[in-house]
Amino acid sequence: MKAHILTFGVAFLLASSVWANEEHAFKYEEGRSAARDYEQAAQKAAREYAAAVRAARKEYAAALDAALKAAMERGDLEEANRLNAAKETVAKELAALPRTPTSTEDVATPSDQLPTLVGTWRYDNASRTTITFRPDGTYTRSWDRNAKPGTWRHVEGRKFKIAEDVVELSADLNSYPNPNPKGKGQVVRRILPVSSRAESNPGK
Numbered sequence: 001m002k003a004h005i006l007t008f009g010v011a012f013l014l015a016s017s018v019w020a021n022e023e024h025a026f027k028y029e030e031g032r033s034a035a036r037d038y039e040q041a042a043q044k045a046a047r048e049y050a051a052a053v054r055a056a057r058k059e060y061a062a063a064l065d066a067a068l069k070a071a072m073e074r075g076d077l078e079e080a081n082r083l084n085a086a087k088e089t090v091a092k093e094l095a096a097l098p099r100t101p102t103s104t105e106d107v108a109t110p111s112d113q114l115p116t117l118v119g120t121w122r123y124d125n126a127s128r129t130t131i132t133f134r135p136d137g138t139y140t141r142s143w144d145r146n147a148k149p150g151t152w153r154h155v156e157g158r159k160f161k162i163a164e165d166v167v168e169l170s171a172d173l174n175s176y177p178n179p180n181p182k183g184k185g186q187v188v189r190r191i192l193p194v195s196s197r198a199e200s201n202p203g204k
Contacts, residue, residue: 039192043119050118050135054094061090115158115173123178124187131188 064087071080117133130142138149139162152162158169165179178186 036192039120043192046135047118057090057094061087061094064090115169116154117152117160117162117169120191121188122191123183124189125183130191 064083068080068083068087071077071083117139118135120130120132123129123131127143131139132142133139133152134149137151137153139152140147140149150163152160155161155166158171158173160167160169160176162179167176167179169176174190175187178184178188
């Protein structure tokens with residue numbers, strides 16, 4: 001139950017910024033700037049929250065391992081089986097969590113942290129639709145917000161699986177080709193590029 005509450009917290013932080021990052025909805029720079037600042041703050045909070053969730057689950061897994069060893073030493077196989085089942089559940093939850101960087105520098109150095117899709121991206125099409133990826137491994141599209149959230153995960157390097165499609169981020173981590181055959185040739189771009197985040201966070 002607690003794990004679900006923590007995951008919901010991450011999702012809420014990102015979901016609450018969906019309306020703000022529709023920059024084209026604002027006519028003047030003051031509004032667009034406010035939207036960018038809000039999205040950046042919300043994403044930073046979500047990344048930090050996701051990192052805390054991951055750390056808490058790792059600590060829980062370590063504690064379960066110690067408890068399992070103690071149960072085995074006591075010869076209590078029933079308790080050992082319960083603890084082992086809990087360990088397997090936590091391991092699956094950790095494996096399902098996307099690695100989310102906690103700073104711009106982490107995004108820029110994949111050798112230390114994996115790249116991430118977390119944030120809002122805009123389709124390079126006439127309607128300028130968007131897709132928002134959350135740290136809990138789910139995503140929603142601006143044209144279908146009432147639909148059940150889809151899922152995404154990291155595969156390897158700059159490759160990610162979005163639903164059933166595998167995409168690869170560009171070298172600068174700010175775009176990927178639209179995998180939908182109907183959108184062939186289109187590019188999906190990060191609304192707040194990695195370089196822009198670095199410029200807006202000097203000294204970090």
